[in-house]
Structures are given as structure tokens and as C-alpha cells.
Amino acid sequence: MNNLELQLQQMTAKFAKKAKPPKWREGNKIVNYTRVSDPSQFDNTSLETQRKDAITFATKRSFEIKAFFGGEAESAKTDERKEFKLMLNYVRKNKDVVAILVYSFERFSRSDHAQELIIDLGKIGVKVISVLQDIDVTSPAGELQQQIFFAFGKYDNDLRRTKTMRGTSELIEQGFYIGHCPYGYTNLRRKEKAKYHEYVINDQGKFMKMGFKWKAEGKWSNKEIVERLRKLGATIEYKSFYRQIGNPFYCGYYMNAYFPGKLIKGHHPALVSMELFMKANSVALTNPHKGIAKKFKDPDMPLKSFLRSELTNSPFTGYKQKGHIYYKTRGHVEPVNEKAATINKLFMEELNKYKIEAAHIAAIETQVKEIVSQKFTDKLQEDVSAKRKITELTDKIESLEERYINQELTKELYDKYRLKYLDEKKQLEEENVKCDFKSSNLEKAVKNGLEILLDPLQLWVSCDYDDKQRLQYLLFPEGMRYDKENKRVRTPRVNSVVSLISSVARVSEENEKGYLVGSSLDSRFVERTGFEPVLPP
Numbered sequence: 206m207n208n209l210e211l212q213l214q215q216m217t218a219k220f221a222k223k224a225k226p227p228k229w230r231e232g233n234k235i236v237n238y239t240r241v242s243d244p245s246q247f248d249n250t251s252l253e254t255q256r257k258d259a260i261t262f263a264t265k266r267s268f269e270i271k272a273f274f275g276g277e278a279e280s281a282k283t284d285e286r287k288e289f290k291l292m293l294n295y296v297r298k299n300k301d302v303v304a305i306l307v308y309s310f311e312r313f314s315r316s317d318h319a320q321e322l323i324i325d326l327g328k329i330g331v332k333v334i335s336v337l338q339d340i341d342v343t344s345p346a347g348e349l350q351q352q353i354f355f356a357f358g359k360y361d362n363d364l365r366r367t368k369t370m371r372g373t374s375e376l377i378e379q380g381f382y383i384g385h386c387p388y389g390y391t392n393l394r395r396k397e398k399a400k401y402h403e404y405v406i407n408d409q410g411k412f413m414k415m416g417f418k419w420k421a422e423g424k425w426s427n428k429e430i431v432e433r434l435r436k437l438g439a440t441i442e443y444k445s446f447y448r449q450i451g452n453p454f455y456c457g458y459y460m461n462a463y464f465p466g467k468l469i470k471g472h473h474p475a476l477v478s479m480e481l482f483m484k485a486n487s488v489a490l491t492n493p494h495k496g497i498a499k500k501f502k503d504p505d506m507p508l509k510s511f512l513r514s515e516l517t518n519s520p521f522t523g524y525k526q527k528g529h530i531y532y533k534t535r536g537h538v539e540p541v542n543e544k545a546a547t548i549n550k551l552f553m554e555e556l557n558k559y560k561i562e563a564a565h566i567a568a569i570e571t572q573v574k575e576i577v578s579q580k581f582t583d584k585l586q587e588d589v590s591a592k593r594k595i596t597e598l599t600d601k602i603e604s605l606e607e608r609y610i611n612q613e614l615t616k617e618l619y620d621k622y623r624l625k626y627l628d629e630k631k632q633l634e635e636e637n638v639k640c641d642f643k644s645s646n647l648e649k650a651v652k653n654g655l656e657i658l659l660d661p662l663q664l665w666v667s668c669d670y671d672d673k674q675r676l677q678y679l680l681f682p683e684g685m686r687y688d689k690e691n692k693r694v695r696t697p698r699v700n701s702v703v704s705l706i707s708s709v710a711r712v713s714e715e716n717e718k719g720y721l722v723g724s725s726l727d728s729r730f731v732e733r734t735g736f737e738p739v740l741p742p
Contacts, residue, residue: 506545522534560658569709574648683698
């Protein structure tokens with residue numbers, strides 16, 4: 206350091222912040238904190254021993270114990286202990302308390318923040334002293350020893366945790382379930398170690414089993430299943446049913462965070478078979494909206510989720526504010542907000558376009574059935590042709606296998622043509638299944654469609670929220686799109702049968718002789734439709 210630097214240091218020394226040693230409180234009043242880690246330690250009078258030794262220690266050193274804290278089973282792994290926090294608040298408020306007396310430093314804290322806590326207490330002049338480790342914590346040597354005791358306490362705690370985790374993971378892997386007892390079961394030995402637990406199916410479990418069966422049948426939604434079960438005496442909650450259905454514990458297995466993604470066979474009795482469990486959950490997966498709590502089934506907002514933004518394709522939700530009802534899109538990209546009355550009116554106008562006149566219904570039905578019959582005949586011919594091709598491909602695959610076995614083909618050629626034939630066969634089979642229908646089903650769909658289109662608007666208005674949604678998706682399978690800029694709604698796709706009936710009706714109204722020319726029809730009407738008798742009469 207040169208002379209100039211030395212002068213600068215001397216000049217600025219008075220501005221430098223200096224570490225201030227703790228200013229310890231003076232007096233003889235202290236508080237005592239006792240604890241045990243486990244309730245079982247109450248039996249060996251550990252708490253009473255700590256208290257007696259603390260009183261003896263205080264008497265010898267002329268301390269007055271102003272208050273006692275603890276006396277409960279509290280783990281020192283965390284500083285969020287109830288009695289511990291009460292004690293800290295007490296010493297902060299009572300300025301005459303000079304120290305906290307503990308049986309040993311490990312009884313005070315084993316957490317990662319023990320030393321920070323000691324420093325914070327030192328800032329308000331409060332020492333932590335120990336009965337067993339009688340050291341002067343105000344001296345550098347005593348402070349070092351105290352830090353060593355806390356470090357060893359934490360080290361001992363970490364060792365115990367490691368041993369416990371190893372033992373716990375072994376138990377879990379061996380099939381001994383550790384966790385909250387699921388609904389429908391009773392643990393007869395819940396106070397004992399996991400390896401001795403005994404799970405039995407109780408009366409509520411019988412209701413849960415019934416719930417699995419109903420879910421697998423797919424007839425009712427989760428809400429309907431729970432309502433029926435509760436009428437029979439079940440205590441199951443609707444909000445938890447969806448989660449419980451997916452818990453593998455009910456088919457004899459479980460999963461645990463110790464082994465992410467691993468399914469473990471448990472020692473407990475299975476409530477349902479694995480087949481029933483899988484079937485119920487496959488229904489839940491294919492019907493994701495079932496089981497999700499619908500909190501706002503407001504009949505004034507029937508287009509929620511069904512309606513999407515033309516600009517972003519984001520679905521609309523709904524809300525009420527100051528007596529007004531609004532639809533708004535989810536997300537923050539190009540948000541759309543519109544009065545529900547405006548969009549509902551546009552939808553009703555669109556729906557009313559499909560209304561047919563009762564005077565023309567007989568003629569429309571006759572014409573539509575003729576078209577259906579013709580298309581059905583064409584489809585039968587296509588099916589015969591497809592089935593013939595499938596049979597030919599099957600014969601080719603069998604011939605290929607025979608030639609390969611007889612070593613007439615190399616493995617490379619065999620694999621190449623086998624995969625080619627299998628792909629062609631699979632594609633034909635999928636198309637055949639997709640377009641599979643019966644004439645009677647189409648005629649039934651036409652009849653139901655005609656009944657609905659006599660007055661679709663009045664039918665929609667008279668429905669409740671759920672039936673409005675069913676009717677909307679029945680007529681417009683891909684929902685509706687709303688164009689806010691031009692104030693209009695449109696649908697990407699109309700139900701095929703509805704589209705056919707509507708086309709025939711328009712021609713019939715324009716021309717009483719109006720038989721619709723077959724070439725002008727949209728052949729998509731042969732797609733599967735969904736005219737099921739689920740709507741109110």
C-alpha cells in the first residue's frame with residue numbers, strides 16, 4: 206500500500222460499517238424450553254427429567270425461570286413448532302428475559318437455520334444456554350462450541366432421516382402401503398407399523414364397488430352416479446369421486462413418490478378386479494367432461510365451451526357482472542368479450558334457419574328416404590367390394606407366409622410385402638367399420654331429425670342447460686364460431702342428416718314437385734349420426 210492509499214484509508218475509516226458484537230441483556234430472568242421427538246418418550250419421564258434438571262441448573266446459577274414452554278412432542282427438524290414459536294414471541298416481547306434454557310442444544314433446534322436463529326436472538330440480546338453443555342456462549346470459544354453442537358445435531362438428524370427413508374422405501378417396495386386409508390377401507394391396526402397394517406373393506410367400500418360398475422357401464426355421469434350412491438347411504442363426495450376412480454389401490458395396487466411411475470402390488474384386498482378398474486377408467490378417459498365439477502350450469506349461458514372465437518378458436522366461458530351476463534374467451538390472446546344476449550340471439554336466428562314447415566313434412570320424408578335408400582344400396586355394393594378386397598389380401602398374406610416357410614422368399618422381401626398387405630387390409634377394415642350402418646338406423650335418424658326440425662328453436666328454448674348442450678352438439682357436432690367484428694355466428698359442420706333434410710326442405714318449398722337431384726347432395730350424410738332419443742318430448 207503506497208502513501209496515497211494509506212492516507213485514503215485513514216480518511217475514510219470513520220465511514221466504514223463495523224460489526225457490532227451482541228449487546229446481551231442483563232438480569233437473571235430466563236425461560237425454559239423442553240421437548241421430546243416422539244409421544245412414546247413421555248413414558249420414560251424424559252420431559253419431567255428435563256424440567257427438574259433445568260430448575261436445578263437455574264437455582265445453582267441464581268436464575269429465575271419466568272416461564273416454561275414445550276412439554277410436548279415436537280420435532281426439532283423444523284422451527285415451525287407451536288410451543289417453540291410461542292417461546293420465541295415471548296422472549297421478543299419481554300425485554301427482561303436474558304436467556305433461553307434448554308436441556309441440550311439439540312433440544313433447541315436441529316434445523317438448517319439453527320445458527321441463523323441464534324444470531325437473530327443475539328441481535329436482541331438473548332442467549333441460548335444448555336444444562337448439559339455448560340459453556341459461555343458470549344465468548345468466541347463458547348460460540349464455536351455451540352456451533353459444533355448444532356452441526357452435530359443436524360448431522361445426527363440427517364443420518365436418522367436417511368435410515369428412515371431407506372427402511373420406508375423397502376417397506377413400500379415389498380407391498381406395504383404407507384399413506385392415508387382410502388375411502389371404502391378400514392385399517393384395523395393403523396397405530397402400528399406399516400408392515401402390520403390390516404386393511405378390510407367396510408360398508409362404504411360396497412358402495413364404491415357399485416360406483417365402479419356403473420362407471421364401467423358408461424350410462425351415467427359422475428354426478429349422477431354419486432347422487433344415486435348417496436341416496437343408498439354412501440357418504441362419498443362428488444368432487445373426490447373422479448380421483449378415487451383412478452386410484453389403483455382399489456384393484457390391489459398402489460403408487461408412491463419413492464418409486465415414480467412404478468405400480469406396486471399391495472398386501473391389501475382388492476375392491477374390484479383389474480378388468481373392471483381398467484374398463485371404468487377407460488370410460489373416464491374417453492369422456493373427460495364427466496367427473497369435472499360444473500359449478501355454473503347457467504341456462505342463460507348455454508353456449509359455454511360450445512362456442513369458440515372465429516379469430517383464435519379459443520372456447521368461450523361465461524360470467525355475470527352488475528346484473529349483466531357475458532361470454533368471454535379463455536386465455537390472453539386476442540380476448541373476446543360479448544354480452545350473452547347478443548350471441549344467444551344470433552345462435553337462435555341460425556337455429557331457426559333449419560325449421561321445416563309441417564305442411565311439407567310428408568313430402569320431405571318421402572324424398573329423404575328415397576335418397577337414403579339409394580345411398581344405402583350404393584354403400585352395400587361398396588361394402589361387398591371392400592370385403593372381397595380384404596379376403597384377397599388375407600389370402601395373399603397367407604400365401605406369403607407359406608412361401609417364406611418354404612424358403613422361396615428372402616426375409617427382406619417377406620417383411621416388405623407382408624407390411625404392405627397388412628397396411629392395406631387395416632385401412633380397408635377401418636373404413637368399413639367407420640362407415641358401417643344399417644338402413645333401419647338411418648331411417649330412425651331421419652324420423653328423429655324431422656321431429657326436431659319441426660321447431661328446433663322452441664325445442665332448444667324449452668330445454669334445461671344439459672339438454673341445450675346435447676341438442677347443440679347433436680345438430681352442430683363441431684360447435685359454433687363467433688365473429689365479433691362482423692357480429693355473426695357460423696358452424697364448421699352440420700349434422701349430415703340435418704343437412705340433407707334441410708336441403709330437401711328448401712327445394713320442396715320452392716317447387717312443390719321438387720325432387721332433389723341426387724348429384725347435388727352432399728354424400729357425407731351417410732356418416733354416423735347421433736339422433737338418440739335423449740331429448741325431452
